[in-house]
Amino acid sequence: MTSRPDLEAETTTSAVPASENVAPEELTNTRKVFVRTYGCQMNVYDSERMTDVLAPEGFQATDDMEDADLVILNTCHIREKAAEKVYSELGRIRKVKEARSKSGKEMMVGVAGCVAQAEGEEISRRAPIVDLVVGPQSYHQLPELLSKARQGSKVVETEFDIDAKFNHLSANAEKPVLKRPPSAFLTVQEGCDKFCTFCVVPYTRGAEVSRSVAQIVTEAERMASAGVREVTLLGQNVNAFHGEAQDGTTWGLGKLLRRLSEIDGLDRLRYTTSHPRDMDDDLIDAHRDLKTLMPYLHLPVQSGSDKILKSMNRRHTRDDYFRLIDRIREATPDIALSGDFIVGFPGETDQDFEDTMDLIRRVEYGSAFSFKYSQRPGTPGATMDEQVPEDLKSERLAQLQALVSEQQKAFNASRLGMTCDVLLEKKGRNPGQLVGKSPWLQPVQLDAPESLIGSVQAVEIVEIGSNSLFGRLNAGQDERDDAGAIQAKAG
Numbered sequence: 116m117t118s119r120p121d122l123e124a125e126t127t128t129s130a131v132p133a134s135e136n137v138a139p140e141e142l143t144n145t146r147k148v149f150v151r152t153y154g155c156q157m158n159v160y161d162s163e164r165m166t167d168v169l170a171p172e173g174f175q176a177t178d179d180m181e182d183a184d185l186v187i188l189n190t191c192h193i194r195e196k197a198a199e200k201v202y203s204e205l206g207r208i209r210k211v212k213e214a215r216s217k218s219g220k221e222m223m224v225g226v227a228g229c230v231a232q233a234e235g236e237e238i239s240r241r242a243p244i245v246d247l248v249v250g251p252q253s254y255h256q257l258p259e260l261l262s263k264a265r266q267g268s269k270v271v272e273t274e275f276d277i278d279a280k281f282n283h284l285s286a287n288a289e290k291p292v293l294k295r296p297p298s299a300f301l302t303v304q305e306g307c308d309k310f311c312t313f314c315v316v317p318y319t320r321g322a323e324v325s326r327s328v329a330q331i332v333t334e335a336e337r338m339a340s341a342g343v344r345e346v347t348l349l350g351q352n353v354n355a356f357h358g359e360a361q362d363g364t365t366w367g368l369g370k371l372l373r374r375l376s377e378i379d380g381l382d383r384l385r386y387t388t389s390h391p392r393d394m395d396d397d398l399i400d401a402h403r404d405l406k407t408l409m410p411y412l413h414l415p416v417q418s419g420s421d422k423i424l425k426s427m428n429r430r431h432t433r434d435d436y437f438r439l440i441d442r443i444r445e446a447t448p449d450i451a452l453s454g455d456f457i458v459g460f461p462g463e464t465d466q467d468f469e470d471t472m473d474l475i476r477r478v479e480y481g482s483a484f485s486f487k488y489s490q491r492p493g494t495p496g497a498t499m500d501e502q503v504p505e506d507l508k509s510e511r512l513a514q515l516q517a518l519v520s521e522q523q524k525a526f527n528a529s530r531l532g533m534t535c536d537v538l539l540e541k542k543g544r545n546p547g548q549l550v551g552k553s554p555w556l557q558p559v560q561l562d563a564p565e566s567l568i569g570s571v572q573a574v575e576i577v578e579i580g581s582n583s584l585f586g587r588l589n590a591g592q593d594e595r596d597d598a599g600a601i602q603a604k605a606g
């Protein structure tokens with residue numbers, strides 16, 4: 116992370132139906148799996164891969180927990196009291212499991228993800244209904260682990276063998292895929308070596324490891340042939356990517372993006388989450404050079420105070436960040452910048468907070484995510500002196516969010532009247548309505564036929580809502596060509 120995706124959280128999603136990914140003949144002896152996903156996009160990606168791995172075992176995804184033979188909680192450890200929340204969810208699942216058992220039906224329960232990694236055997240001890248505990252680097256072993264668990268052993272697998280996971284993902288990538296949504300995630304690296312003092316990721320996801328270029332390209336090609344038009348490359352520290360190419364050289368993220376932009380059918384590329392220290396010239400130039408690389412960058416800074424940045428072990432100063440933003444904007448004037456902010460880190464004074472507000476005013480974000488600092492057991496920040504009182508954190512957070520919200524509104528308003536490319540992704544709430552994404556990652560709602568789902572269309576932005584833009588289809592190719600010019604002017 117540098118965090119947006121990992122600090123984001125507490126939404127739950129179900130994994131894509133396994134039947135979309137696997138040929139029907141592979142589905143024998145069908146059982147149902149319910150996966151609840153907490154937290155970041157990487158967990159969403161992992162949940163999808165879990166259903167892929169389980170599909171040949173005869174599992175189909177279900178949205179109904181009561182109907183499931185296997186329930187998996189894919190957990191996130193970033194929020195406060197994350198483990199306690201998992202235990203209380205397990206309490207609810209216990210009742211469902213007991214009800215199924217009374218009617219003679221089995222239900223196995225697994226805990227995956229970062230809480231599984233952090234808590235390990237403690238989970239089976241405190242929640243005996245749990246049959247297996249699987250860390251984020253081991254889910255490719257699910258079939259084997261399930262089979263052990265069915266024989267009555269309590270299974271806990273929290274090894275950090277990420278190479279094995281990546282190799283497995285690649286083997287799986289050879290299999291045919293029938294259908295995928297227009298926008299999908301693709302993990303290119305995992306783990307982090309930065310050790311920011313507030314963050315658990317280096318402890319739960321382990322050291323930084325990148326997949327090989329060939330593995331990623333194969334998976335991206337497979338996704339494109341399954342209907343994916345937009346791929347978001349994922350990594351906790353994605354721009355630290357350093358994948359090995361077939362000729363033995365090491366590629367950075369910029370070079371990887373250039374290669375992926377050659378794949379037929381992939382209209383859009385994005386990546387998240389980046390660390391300012393790893394934003395190199397090649398990556399910045401890729402934003403300038405690649406039409407497929409969307410003009411959006413999530414680049415967390417966390418604080419605008421040098422003293423706090425140092426105490427957070429961020430390894431950059433506010434001036435480093437300003438210089439970087441200048442270089443990025445020089446290469447891509449219209450880029451939408453997003454960030455993460457933590458308020459109330461130990462030792463944060465009024466002046467430190469004012470430095471953060473000043474940084475936000477100077478950078479002008481298109482959006483940002485902000486959080487009150489909360490102690491994560493095992494991280495250095497948790498035991499630092501000068502913890503900031505909760506009410507002061509709340510006050511600062513409210514001020515910061517008001518400022519970001521003003522900037523976001525201004526950025527959205529600057530799109531009014533533009534014609535831009537929108538990837539149409541799914542049906543909207545109202546009949547005849549579709550929802551898509553602008554190049555700057557804003558949701559766009561418009562009336563359009565369902566047959567256009569999965570295509571990129573020129574859309575004129577006619578209204579700005581609080582969370583979405585509203586548009587109308589604009590068939591004029593000339594205006595479509597103009598979009599780039601308008602975008603450049605808007606920066």
Ligand code: SF4
Binds near residue numbers: 118308310314
């Ligand atoms: S340690 Fe720092 S750079 Fe690494 S994932 Fe956490 S916040 Fe991001």
